[in-house]
Amino acid sequence: MNDRVSDDSTKDRILDAAESIFAEKGFKGSSVRAITEKAGVNIAAVNYHFSSKTGLLEAICDRRLIPLNKLRSERIKGILSEAEKSKTTPRTKEVLRAFIEPTMKLKETEPGAKDFIAFIGRAFNDPDGTARDVFLKFMKPMAELLYRALSAALPDMPKELLFWRLQFAMGAFGHTMQGDMTGALKAFGIEADTKVSPLEMLLDFMTAGMESTYK
Amino acid sequence: MNDRVSDDSTKDRILDAAESIFAEKGFKGSSVRAITEKAGVNIAAVNYHFSSKTGLLEAICDRRLIPLNKLRSERIKGILSEAEKSKTTPRTKEVLRAFIEPTMKLKETEPGAKDFIAFIGRAFNDPDGTARDVFLKFMKPMAELLYRALSAALPDMPKELLFWRLQFAMGAFGHTMQGDMTGALKAFGIEADTKVSPLEMLLDFMTAGMESTYK
DNA sequence: GTCTATATGCCGATAGAC
DNA sequence: GTCTATCGGCATATAGAC
Numbered sequence: 001m002n003d004r005v006s007d008d009s010t011k012d013r014i015l016d017a018a019e020s021i022f023a024e025k026g027f028k029g030s031s032v033r034a035i036t037e038k039a040g041v042n043i044a045a046v047n048y049h050f051s052s053k054t055g056l057l058e059a060i061c062d063r064r065l066i067p068l069n070k071l072r073s074e075r076i077k078g079i080l081s082e083a084e085k086s087k088t089t090p091r092t093k094e095v096l097r098a099f100i101e102p103t104m105k106l107k108e109t110e111p112g113a114k115d116f117i118a119f120i121g122r123a124f125n126d127p128d129g130t131a132r133d134v135f136l137k138f139m140k141p142m143a144e145l146l147y148r149a150l151s152a153a154l155p156d157m158p159k160e161l162l163f164w165r166l167q168f169a170m171g172a173f174g175h176t177m178q179g180d181m182t183g184a185l186k187a188f189g190i191e192a193d194t195k196v197s198p199l200e201m202l203l204d205f206m207t208a209g210m211e212s213t214y215k
Numbered sequence: 216m217n218d219r220v221s222d223d224s225t226k227d228r229i230l231d232a233a234e235s236i237f238a239e240k241g242f243k244g245s246s247v248r249a250i251t252e253k254a255g256v257n258i259a260a261v262n263y264h265f266s267s268k269t270g271l272l273e274a275i276c277d278r279r280l281i282p283l284n285k286l287r288s289e290r291i292k293g294i295l296s297e298a299e300k301s302k303t304t305p306r307t308k309e310v311l312r313a314f315i316e317p318t319m320k321l322k323e324t325e326p327g328a329k330d331f332i333a334f335i336g337r338a339f340n341d342p343d344g345t346a347r348d349v350f351l352k353f354m355k356p357m358a359e360l361l362y363r364a365l366s367a368a369l370p371d372m373p374k375e376l377l378f379w380r381l382q383f384a385m386g387a388f389g390h391t392m393q394g395d396m397t398g399a400l401k402a403f404g405i406e407a408d409t410k411v412s413p414l415e416m417l418l419d420f421m422t423a424g425m426e427s428t429y430k
Numbered sequence: 431g432t433c434t435a436t437a438t439g440c441c442g443a444t445a446g447a448c
Numbered sequence: 449g450t451c452t453a454t455c456g457g458c459a460t461a462t463a464g465a466c
Contacts, residue, residue: 010449010450024342025342025343025344026243026341026342026343027342028241028243028244028342028343029243029342029343031440031441031442032441032442032443033440033441033442041450042449042450042451042452043442043443043451043452044443044444044450044451044452045449045450045451046442046443047442047443047444048449048450049449052442052443053442053443121340122340122342124390125336125337125340125389125390125393126241126342127239127240127241127242127243127244127337127341128240128241128243128244129240144403147403158408158411159403159405160400160405160406160407160408160411161411161416163396163399163400163403163405164396164411164413164416164417164420165416165420167387167390167391167396167399168387168390168391168416168417168420168421169387169420170390171386171387171388171389171390171391172382172383172384172386172387172390172424173386174340174386174390175339175340175382175383175385175386175387175389175390176382176383176386178340181378181379181382184378184382185375185378188359188362188374188378190374190375190378191375192375193373193375196373196375196376196379198379201376201379201380201383202379202383204424204427205379205380205383205384205424205425205427206383206424207427208423208424208426208427209387209419209420209421209423209424209427210420211423212419212420212422212423212424225431225432246458246459246460247459247460247461248458248459248460256432257431257432257433257434258433258460258461259432259433259434259461259462260431260432260433261460261461262460262461262462263431263432264431267460267461268460268461
């Protein structure tokens with residue numbers, strides 16, 4: 001048995017290549033040909049190992065999104081049960097952090113995972129029905145748990161307002177995840193400062209937005 | 216002369232159909248065949264009138280995005296010159312409103328424009344290079360003006376932080392523009408309340424995020 | 431300006447040899 | 449499990465009749 005995410009098998013070579021090409025070109029824009037060429041395997045291998053291009057997409061989600069959502073869920077459930085025990089309200093920012101921090105950590109530590117993160121950042125808005133459907137299927141229980149936790153953190157907020165704000169926050173998150181901003185920063189004549197962390201900036205922004213009482 | 220955005224000419228029938236199909240399926244996912252069929256014109260008409268599929272995309276942006284950005288720009292420039300005259304700082308929320316309100320208004324008043332809005336909401340994150348490049352080309356001066364106006368509204372904020380927060384805000388905006396949330400609302404068991412305006416909710420969220428001093 | 435017919439090419443998927 | 453060869457389909461784009 002091998003618990004590494006990737007090894008040198010044909011299957012994993014295809015998964016690695018697909019992750020990277022999907023991230024760059026989207027699901028529809030990526031051809032099985034391009035994927036197998038990058039992986040250095042025969043074009044027929046995708047159908048042999050994954051049945052279809054869609055099957056390959058599902059395998060990618062199995063490999064990365066399931067473990068990622070497991071981490072997120074455990075942290076959020078921990079926050080919820082601790083709040084229940086102490087009869088307090090969870091803090092909005094900690095709930096959001098529990099969702100987002102594992103994503104950033106995966107991006108930094110797991111080689112190749114940054115392609116996956118970029119891909120799901122945009123799968124969320126991907127016009128291709130197949131990609132969106134697969135992605136939403138994998139995300140549904142996670143989204144419900146996040147919504148519940150934010151409900152607990154902001155118990156007096158009308159549910160529809162909470163829902164919309166969660167949409168806004170997820171839009172900000174998804175857009176941040178897809179691709180890096182280095183080029184855009186330069187285009188605005190801004191020098192990047194490595195002291196500031198995108199994670200903390202995003203959490204501040206989201207938390208303020210979620211909790212806003214701005215008039 | 217005819218100053219309506221759309222009439223019954225072949226050209227406009229194609230633009231209307233393309234707008235709607237691009238919105239649903241993205242640029243790559245939309246075929247010229249599907250567009251001409253929906254428009255009720257011959258398949259060769261796209262190349263005759265617009266040279267290519269990409270030319271068609273550019274014509275769509277010409278028709279909608281240029282006038283929309285003109286409205287946005289005029290309002291933002293008005294805010295900037297008024298602030299200069301009165302030696303005050305523009306208000307963040309009013310700058311954001313000047314950018315977003317014309318979008319919402321276009322969506323409500325111009326028939327068919329809601330397809331365009333949904334499309335640009337996602338063109339922003341569209342993995343297809345062609346669509347993203349065309350869109351960004353049309354948006355560049357607009358983005359720079361918006362950044363300048365927010366700089367004026369938040370003069371003490373470090374430029375890199377301002378830049379990132381603008382990215383977050385645009386992510387929230389783009390995600391909100393693409394498609395309607397009715398289905399998702401129902402999936403969360405939330406009854407939609409027409410009294411609350413997505414525009415105001417979004418502006419509150421964005422303004423709080425932009426101005427956040429949350430620790 | 432609109433049509434048919436077609437050129438040319440890439441797509442996902444598979445059959446069948448090894 | 450990996451290969452070659454190929455199928456059938458759909459894509460964009462165009463040539464040329466009307």
